[in-house]
Amino acid sequence: MSAYLAATRYTLIEQARNRLALGLLAVFLPVWYFLLGAAIERGPAAFKLSATGQFLTVDAHNVTVLTSGANAIALICGFTIFAATRKGAAFDRRLVLCGLHQPVLLAAKLTALAGVALAVSAYSTLVLLAFWRPESLVLVWLGYFLVALVYGAFGLLLGVLVQSELAGFFLIIMVGLLDTAFQIPVENPAGNKDFLHFFPAHGPIQLAVAGGFAEQLPFSMVLLSLAWVAGFSLLGLAIFWRRTRAWNARGRLTSRQLAAAK
Amino acid sequence: MPADLLLQARDLTRSFGRRRVLRGVSFDLAPGQLAGIVGENGAGKSTLLKILAGELRPSGGSVVLRGALGYCPQAVVLNDELTVEQHLDYFRAAYGIAGLERAHELVARLGYERYLRSTVGTLSGGTKQKLNLTLALMHDPTVLLLDEPYQGFDWETYLRFWDLAAELRDRGRAVLVISHLVFDRDRFDQLYTLRDGLLQADVVPVASR
Numbered sequence: 327m328s329a330y331l332a333a334t335r336y337t338l339i340e341q342a343r344n345r346l347a348l349g350l351l352a353v354f355l356p357v358w359y360f361l362l363g364a365a366i367e368r369g370p371a372a373f374k375l376s377a378t379g380q381f382l383t384v385d386a387h388n389v390t391v392l393t394s395g396a397n398a399i400a401l402i403c404g405f406t407i408f409a410a411t412r413k414g415a416a417f418d419r420r421l422v423l424c425g426l427h428q429p430v431l432l433a434a435k436l437t438a439l440a441g442v443a444l445a446v447s448a449y450s451t452l453v454l455l456a457f458w459r460p461e462s463l464v465l466v467w468l469g470y471f472l473v474a475l476v477y478g479a480f481g482l483l484l485g486v487l488v489q490s491e492l493a494g495f496f497l498i499i500m501v502g503l504l505d506t507a508f509q510i511p512v513e514n515p516a517g518n519k520d521f522l523h524f525f526p527a528h529g530p531i532q533l534a535v536a537g538g539f540a541e542q543l544p545f546s547m548v549l550l551s552l553a554w555v556a557g558f559s560l561l562g563l564a565i566f567w568r569r570t571r572a573w574n575a576r577g578r579l580t581s582r583q584l585a586a587a588k
Numbered sequence: 589m590p591a592d593l594l595l596q597a598r599d600l601t602r603s604f605g606r607r608r609v610l611r612g613v614s615f616d617l618a619p620g621q622l623a624g625i626v627g628e629n630g631a632g633k634s635t636l637l638k639i640l641a642g643e644l645r646p647s648g649g650s651v652v653l654r655g656a657l658g659y660c661p662q663a664v665v666l667n668d669e670l671t672v673e674q675h676l677d678y679f680r681a682a683y684g685i686a687g688l689e690r691a692h693e694l695v696a697r698l699g700y701e702r703y704l705r706s707t708v709g710t711l712s713g714g715t716k717q718k719l720n721l722t723l724a725l726m727h728d729p730t731v732l733l734l735d736e737p738y739q740g741f742d743w744e745t746y747l748r749f750w751d752l753a754a755e756l757r758d759r760g761r762a763v764l765v766i767s768h769l770v771f772d773r774d775r776f777d778q779l780y781t782l783r784d785g786l787l788q789a790d791v792v793p794v795a796s797r
Contacts, residue, residue, distance in 0.1 A: 328666070328681055329681040329682065329684070330682075331681075332677060332681035333678070334676055336667070336670055336674060336678050339669065339670065339674070340667060340669040340670065342705075343669040344669075352683045400779045404601030414667065416663075416665045417665055417666065417667045419643065419665075420723075421679070423641060423643060423657075423659060424659075424679060424683055424723075425682050425683050425684055426681070426682035451780055458791075465794040553777065567629070572641075573639075573642055573643075573645035573646075573779070574642050574644070574650075574651050574653070
């Protein structure tokens, strides 16, 4: 337990010291809300709730502001977790070789991911209030929390998979932009199409819109979002587990094993 | 592995693509032995140590290790965002040891107590290397694998390192140091040269203690 607490604590401290991510949260997020909102005029738009097939009539400006928040969260969380995972690879390896159990380190990584997602989503929901007052703030936060988790897990996967920092950033930006932009039915010919169900941000954005405009909670969208989180993180953690393991773990006779053998 | 050995490496081979870096390295480490490995740049010294430490899988061969291992990698492996104190606490948790008395003693002996609360990213190369070494020694391991552990040390700290290595040897630890400095040679009980992928045992230096 003490090892888990230490690993979680230090992973969180490291992420909290990511000045670029903090700067992006402080500056980029409100600017992003403002710019995307200002670019879209007020007026009715039809948003399809994929859980029921029902169309909601939403304000084009407000739905754009809401989804621009999801987009910014995806980029910031993806980037934060990617940067920390990639940069810390050798350090994590050393910790495991020194005896830190891999499941403990993996659990700490997931806890830290949830912590970052919680902080970023809560902050983004509060900043959103300066631009628009949604019907249910809690459900909007839930959508934001899930998009933060999905992209944090994506960042974790890229952090163990991609060698080059530039390639990782590029992938997060491209996937994040395409994924979230396609979900908005405003000035987007692909909006409301069925193939969007298979995009990672689909569930979270559906939740945020259903909650923000109609106080509805489509529960299947929570499950869909969590499936993406589980998929990305399990794959990432499996690669991480393989990479950090000592090749001769079985050939190591620890003092405890030696005492037991006597 | 015989009971009087702490580490036994047998027939270790390792290739990178077509390049065969290790071609069958075997050796043993016994309690109270301070051994050194020398060799030219690119001879495979660090590759060998990484294999012994469990970090790198060999193409063939085996390593058996008895007791706790302390490994100091050549490149400093630290976290720039954490302080020295946080590193000590994190590795205390990793090693599963109760206190930090030994760690603080090492910090004092290597002379960098005033940096305990500094984040590692702000430290000089030499101080980072001191912490790198402290993390390898703080759990009082039985077997020590040190890859040029004094890089960036000033002369005084370099001498303190050798006092520390001799002390560990005298307390029955097995210490293996990779070195490229000619004047280190007579500090070892046993010296090996890694050449053409093979380890040759040199004649034991006269100054052997």
